[in-house]
Amino acid sequence: LEAVDFAGNSEGARTNINNWVEKQTQGKIKDLLAQGDVNGLTKLVLVNAIYFKGDWDKKFKKRATRKHKFRINKNDTKPVKMMHQELNLPLAYIPEANCSIVDLPYKGKDLSMLIFLPNDMRTLEQQLTYENFVEWTRPDMMRMTEVQLGLPRFKMTETYDMENVLMSMGMVDAFDMARSNFSGMSPGNNLSLSKVVHKAFVKVNEEGTEAAAATAAVATNCCMPMPPPRFIADHPFLFFIRHNASKSILFAGRYCSPE
Template sequence: SAIMDVLAEANGTFALNLLKTLGKDNSKNVFFSPMSMSCALAMVYMGAKGNTAAQMAQVLSFNKSGSGVDIHQGFQALLTEVNKTGTQYLLRTANRLFGEKSCDFLSSFRDSCQKFYQAEMEELDFISAVEKSRKHINSWVAEKTEGKIAELLSPGSVDPLTRLVLVNAVYFKGNWNEQFDKENTKERPFKVSKNEEKPVQMMFMQSTFKKTYIGEIFTQILVLPYVGKELNMIIMLPDETTDLRTVEKELTYEKFVEWTRLDMMDEEKVEVSLPRFKLEESYDMESVLCSLGMTDAFELGKADFSGMSKTDLSLSKVVHKSFVEVNEEGTEAAAATAAIMMMRCARFVPRFCADHPFLFFIQHSKTNGILFCGRFSSP
């Protein structure tokens, strides 16, 4: 539907902007769930007015959508689709706003959180029970993510001045449509950089997959479907002589869509070597969002959340934590997994050997939503 396309574009644009911002230090691994982050921030946006709302729309790319489209109805449809029961993957998103109880939140705002985002606005006593509030938030997140994300808020991250905390966590577990045979997993060197190697447990499989080669960035793209093919992992592996930074620089949402079109890919037998890995990343999003232009929301006196509460409010904290484990059976992620390729002489089965840094995305086939983005650059 039109709203889904608009939303996929907005969320996809935001996803790649975040990938570039979080990945500024290009020696670091990156792993996060852009869709989860978009949802959580859209919930806050619902209560924002004036310049605060304008900045948020800009950063979240909602302003692309034209005024005729209801963003919140779009998210309602998207969340219903992605979180639907009866899928062959397990996906749990946990979004909640925790507000200081003296701030008197509007019931209209609370109702909308529930209706559109399957999320609650919960009131806590940050003023006189700050540690109790922090522990309450952490245990709620742990429960929602099957225990994978235990300590979302570290000690001292909330204080008696805290007014509004946005919590956002995702847990994903999926099995590969075709699993790797554990007997083929061997220790192999992973080329972190030109002069540094680290050992990884490298998985191996020969099978038929969709893949393509993008000449303009000297990069192979491989699609590894999860069981049921409702989700795919898309891996972008540059040639050994090409820096991953080149790929990241070139990547826009339009190009991502063009390069990952399944109907334009070849389906062929290929030898896949992909490291087994586990990533757990935490991001305090305030500086990231400010650098993208969402500044007023965090500044008391400038922030306008009058759609949420009559009290003067600003956003105190936005925390995102994600977890992914990629192994022979598939991916377990309180956020994602990866594989890569190298063209050899045509007589051989082509090889995708992810033994140097690559990007990976987990995408929901039906909505084209990017559930997770990652960069694996160092074991």
């Protein structure tokens, strides 16, 4: 907990918060809070930051990376640098989602990147719940298979305003001054959330993955038939970085188009 002067120097406070986030994420998340996100009426800013850098358990050889067409939709493609290697990986095919899943471990195998490669993204997203995610990625649902793997080299940075998302999930009272209750952190009854900002960075290359995320909240007054052995992520896919022992999802994203 750190005291800052929002009333007298809101811009200085914003810079201080952004510098802290940048340091915690090894320089990957810059300017989490934009100009105007805090002002003289701001009472409290809650900031969360996470940083991850992991090497693949078996790294891709750079000489195997080559240009490949990435299908954005049925009609359009863009070039990507596609990394290639052949290795034994847990693989599953989920017929109801028309989707193949591969588990690509990081060094030490405590963490993995799970890649969901659907034939139709809309079908997958309609079927994908947390319960289905857990079911589809159970060890006994996946079979060790010699896979010809192709994965784009990519980097993405995204910023999201989360207020509407959180309210749609039922977190309504926190944004309403009349109903909010932050008594656990403030003795007064005059705090409510006005803004929640989330920013994420993910970089995937032959060595491994680098990822960071930060969030700030501002208050004011079973397998079917075996899939083919080729798993080439040359069209939109979902990815999840998971801590395997706890099954916790640390990062999640959708890759739909090269930069």
